[in-house]
Amino acid sequence: MNDHIRISDAERESVAVRIRDAAAEGRLTLEExxxxxxxxxxxxxxxxxxxxxxxxxxxxxxxxPRRGTLSPQARRRLLIHAGIGAAFALLLLLRxxxxxxxxxxxxxxxxxxAASLAGHYWWATRRSPRDSGPRPARP
Incomplete structure (x- = not known):
């Protein structure tokens, strides 16, 4: 952070969070x-x-997050995919x-x-963590 440039609200808030955390840890008194x-x-x-x-x-x-780990949303999507695939496979076997x-x-x-499920898992574990957040709403 440049010392002579005006600061943003986000920069103020990050310092305020550090101070709140320090107070919560007992490093600062409430008055300080x-x-x-x-x-x-x-x-x-x-x-x-x-x-x-x-x-x-x-x-x-x-x-x-490490690459190769699944976010909760990705894990949920993969479980839905697996459940639909298993139900369809059972129907095929019954037929x-x-x-x-x-x-x-x-x-x-x-x-x-099974190949689509393996591909889904492979793709989900190789996405970057920032790609796994919520998608923007379409207009």
Whole structure:
């Protein structure tokens, strides 16, 4: 952050969060935290914010999800896909059992159901974490 450039509300809020966290951890008294919070919201440039957190430890870096892990939304979509595939495969097997065809014809469709599920899993674990958030609404 440049010391002589005006700061944004987001920058003020990030410093305010650090001060609130420090107070919650017991690093600052409530009076100190109140004084610093007031100073944060009165700050105009980066130089005004720097002394407010100079004696506080740096915040830990944000946790980045590993590639290969599934977000809750991706896991839910994959389970829905698996459930629909399993239901369809069971219907195919039932149709084969009651039908007159002697060879196991559901093998082909069941193979493609399994392949689509494997492809879905492969694709979902290789997407970047920022791609797995909610999609913007269409106009």
């Amino acid at each position: 935290a109140d004084e610093r919070q007031r100073a944060v919201y009165e700050a105009r440039v980066g130089a005004d914010l720097a002394p407010l957190t100079a004696d506080l430890p740096e915040p830990p870096p944000p946790a980045v 084969w059992l009651v039908g007159p065809v002697p060879f196991f014809w559901p093998a082909g469709p069941v193979f493609w159901i």
